[in-house]
Amino acid sequence: MFKYLKDEIKNLKPWEIFEFYDGPRFYSCKSQLGQIYLVYWVDETECADQWLYVKVSAERYYELKNRRIPIYKALVESEEKYSLLITVNNNKEFELRPIQAFDFDPDWLPDETEFVNIDNKSTLLPEKLTDVQTASSSSYRQVLDLALVTANNSYELAAGNLGNILTKVQNFLYASACDNRLNIRKVPDLIKEEQTMNVTTLFASSFGIRLQSKNTDFFENSVSENNLENFMSLLSSINDHEILHEKLSQMNLLTRSRFKALVKELVDNELSIKSEWANPYGKFNANNIEYIALKFALNNIKNGFDSNTQINTYKKVTLVGVDVHSDFFALKTNDKNIIKGKLSKDLESYNFNIPSVLDVTIEETCKIHETSGHEVWSYILMKVN
Template structure:
């Protein structure tokens, strides 16, 4: 979500007061293009949708809210108009978002704060705050479990708020910007395990190299690939644990940094992880090294129960955003492991039989390209005396196995059948 506005089926709503910020604005006052005021209240996230209440409010109700004279729960239960909007906003596709109008008596208790939460703005004589002036809660549980009062303006967290949006920073600095927000164990935290922090950053950097088509994934990435895809950590911010990363290079003469494509591919890959079929198809287009690195990144998230939100922007005005929940991450890891384990097919080949031993269960063949092929003998191959160094036609089961540590594909062969080729005089 942008800190300045939110796109809804009601139109674009412009945020004027952020009352509660956990990862992003969760309770805020906003207005539409006609200057009608609304209280926005985040309910929960389900199946790629964020659920919200939007309540139309008057200036008098705004004053009551920001001075703590009325609780958020009371505002929702007693809308001035007698009704409110319940919105289901899709993470990435505005076309799938929807909104319904409900009567105040139709509100589910499960959607309301459990306590009479009150929001008190510091210096309430002027209640208009920018996104840079809001504080972050020291608790990150569901909003229904928040303390009775929450003071905006009191800096509780050690990490500062993000100074501007991802796109704004990219346009101002003329660099690619990647904002990585990590929600840990479904809780807000301004701290992150050092090993997890280092592993996450290192894997993202290596993945940028692997997504560059100029590197095959073998040995070390070429110097030019490393130079063009180099990233710097520039700041940390509250979101829960936010990391701002920028390209080392600024935009080129074509007004586009050299690594924009790699970062864009990274966001697309994360987005595909929400759908097994899309992820399987995407994996087929990647080199083994990239698959292994992406799997390692997701396994780190999975192991430490981290739910990431990733935002990417480039100076050419490109902006992409995606986030993954713990179930999507777990499923994606399973898809990658399954698709990367093994693929096999039967092939026919001609060549010279140079070695065969039923005792060791191994064979060796020199094909017509003078390449030496070796592997196992299947148990059902007829055991008899085979003449070596003669031309044969063989049926082989060729298996491609992805080494999840090295990212390399290993090709193995099983000998299924042998036919000797008679050479005419």
């Protein structure tokens, strides 16, 4: 066993230095198999230096670097039953012996509240292996990279929050793929099938997520390409209130409501967002939207115009129910949908006939439920022609 350990120690490669004084005093190493060691200088004599070698998992190392645990705890509360005390003489020859924490000399150890002092935080997320352009051209799929940046640049996000953000991105892409000339309340299943984005990898960039279109794109100017290009264009207009207002005004109500919900989710979690998109034919776009810009944009969306409401006129619909005392109406549209809602005050004295075929003007409101994330639609019958 000792021969194996000596061979492993001999072949360790230095990784990161945490403390330097006349040479490294506290640093990390990796073995050829990826095992991480903390190496901590504890004593010196005229002819030798002594070091503690403590095995740590990647998760433990991550906790140490991100100042979740102090140095003392990382050394004393080893994940293994023992550490190694290594004595290196002036000829660079070394001896090792296993040692348990209760045998540590208290003078070896740092203060119990001392943390590593480094600027860069650590993450278990892997680095990007390919950029979006390479990933897209090699797979013939649309590729969208999203990097969610927290206020403290943490590499962690609550699972529920991440799920909500990805759901709102996907729901927006579903809605924005629908024809803006149509009054869409529910996205058709065919559009959902065509516009689904799959999470294919996570990467280190605060918290990075790569999304790729479920389906391949063998031809340019596909619906998926145009949809993602419009999404990137909308994000890029976050910093310009007038352009953002203009673009949102051209979208159907469902799409506007879902974009507002996405921005609100990012703001509620105090996130900035970086995005990169590429298609298989060379198109590329990138944005970097700071939290403060998202917050300002959300305020403008709320106050600049009513992004949740629109006025629609319906021709030759059938009024199937009305109660002026409770301000209730129900009508059937040409596509057989039933719309139920309230009467405006201007129609309280109107003489309705049931059933009757009418041209009507309706105020429609779509809001996203805070808890479920589902759309809640409400209707007011404003005018009967």
